[in-house]
Amino acid sequence: xxxxxxTPRNRITKTGKRIMLECSQTKGHDxxxxxxxxxxxxxxxxxxxxxxxxxxKGEISDGYSVSRQAQAKFSLxxxxxIPNQTALYxxxxxxxxxxxxTGELFFGEGSRLTVL
Amino acid sequence: AQxxxxxxxxxxxxxxxxxxxxxxxxxxxxxxxxxxxxxxSSGEMIFLIYQGSYxxxxxxxxxxxxxxxxxxxxxxxxxxASQLGDSAMYFCAMRELTTSGTYKYIFGTGxxxxxxA
Numbered sequence: 001x002x003x004x005x006x007t008p009r010n011r012i013t014k015t016g017k018r019i020m021l022e023c024s025q026t027k028g029h030d031x032x033x034x035x036x037x038x039x040x041x042x043x044x045x046x047x048x049x050x051x052x053x054x055x056x057k058g059e060i061s062d063g064y065s066v067s068r069q070a071q072a073k074f075s076l077x078x079x080x081x082i083p084n085q086t087a088l089y090x091x092x093x094x095x096x097x098x099x100x101x102t103g104e105l106f107f108g109e110g111s112r113l114t115v116l
Numbered sequence: 117a118q119x120x121x122x123x124x125x126x127x128x129x130x131x132x133x134x135x136x137x138x139x140x141x142x143x144x145x146x147x148x149x150x151x152x153x154x155x156x157s158s159g160e161m162i163f164l165i166y167q168g169s170y171x172x173x174x175x176x177x178x179x180x181x182x183x184x185x186x187x188x189x190x191x192x193x194x195x196x197a198s199q200l201g202d203s204a205m206y207f208c209a210m211r212e213l214t215t216s217g218t219y220k221y222i223f224g225t226g227x228x229x230x231x232x233a
Contacts, residue, residue: 031219040125042207042225050218058220090161094219102166103211104151105221110159 003027006091006108014116019078021111023091031094032074033105034058034066036087043090049074081115088112120208122224129198130232136183137193137227139208145169149211150191151221152182156204164206167191198231205229 004025013019023032030051035043035058045058047066055066063085067075078085089112092105119142129135141150152164167175167182175182183192195202208224 033221035223040225042120042122043209043223045220045222048218048220050216054216054218056214056216056218088159092161092221094221102151102168103149103219104163104166105153105161105209106163107161110161112159 002109004091004093004106004108006089006111008111009109010112012114012116013081015082017081017115019081019113021076021089021091021113023074023076023108025072025074025091025093025106027093027095027106028071029093029095029106030071032068033092033094034064034074034076035090035092036060036085037090037110038087046076046089078113078115081113083115086113086115120210120222120224122208122227124227125225126228126230128230128232129195129202131200132197134194134196135198135229137195137206137208137229139191139193139224141189141191141208141210143189143210143212145212147213150182150184151209151211152180152191152193153207153209154202154204155207155226156201161207165193195229200231200233203229203231 033048034046049068065077091108121140148169150167154162165177181194205226
């Protein structure tokens with residue numbers, strides 16, 4: 001099983017619908033992130049969380065909300081989906097530097113969302 | 117604002133040749149980390165290589181090396197002996213420490229590499 005799991009992997013929805021993308025991890029990392037990927041724009045940070053009590057907005061948080069239900073779970077919600085939120089969404093985790101890790105991000109497999 | 121720039125939207129390289137993917141960054145922090153990720157057509161993000169801002173030697177991982185020029189704020193990825201399986205999108209990323217003590221990672225727009233047989 002993957003260390004960082006995203007559900008659903010693919011979703012087609014309609015404008016105005018509420019959508020939740022879920023992320024769970026077994027790496028034991030405190031830090032979790034949500035990114036969206038659009039062609040030509042790379043990955044852009046939506047929200048990130050240091051721990052269950054810490055939620056921070058990224059560069060493109062408008063239209064999104066998140067919930068950190070537990071250390072291992074970080075969900076992204078689109079309260080009222082619109083077509084320009086059609087994108088590939090990634091959840092990622094990281095471990096603090098200072099240990100043997102380089103502190104790289106560990107990504108889930110991505111959730112492809114299409115809003116019609 | 118911190119920024120990552122990848123100026124090559126697409127590149128071609130002949131199989132078995134070396135290729136350099138460019139990345140420049142902008143930060144006022146003294147401590148930061150630089151990363152390269154590979155994204156094949158299947159979509160997953162694969163970590164390739166890391167360079168810390170205080171590392172004096174260029175990082176290497178197998179056929180991947182990072183040409184780190186701190187004064188120029190560049191962190192180019194060099195792939196030696198290209199293989200067909202290297203065809204993918206490549207992202208440069210930088211980790212920076214925020215004022216709240218968390219780490220934030222920002223990404224460039226990517227370079228799509230095509231290896232020709």
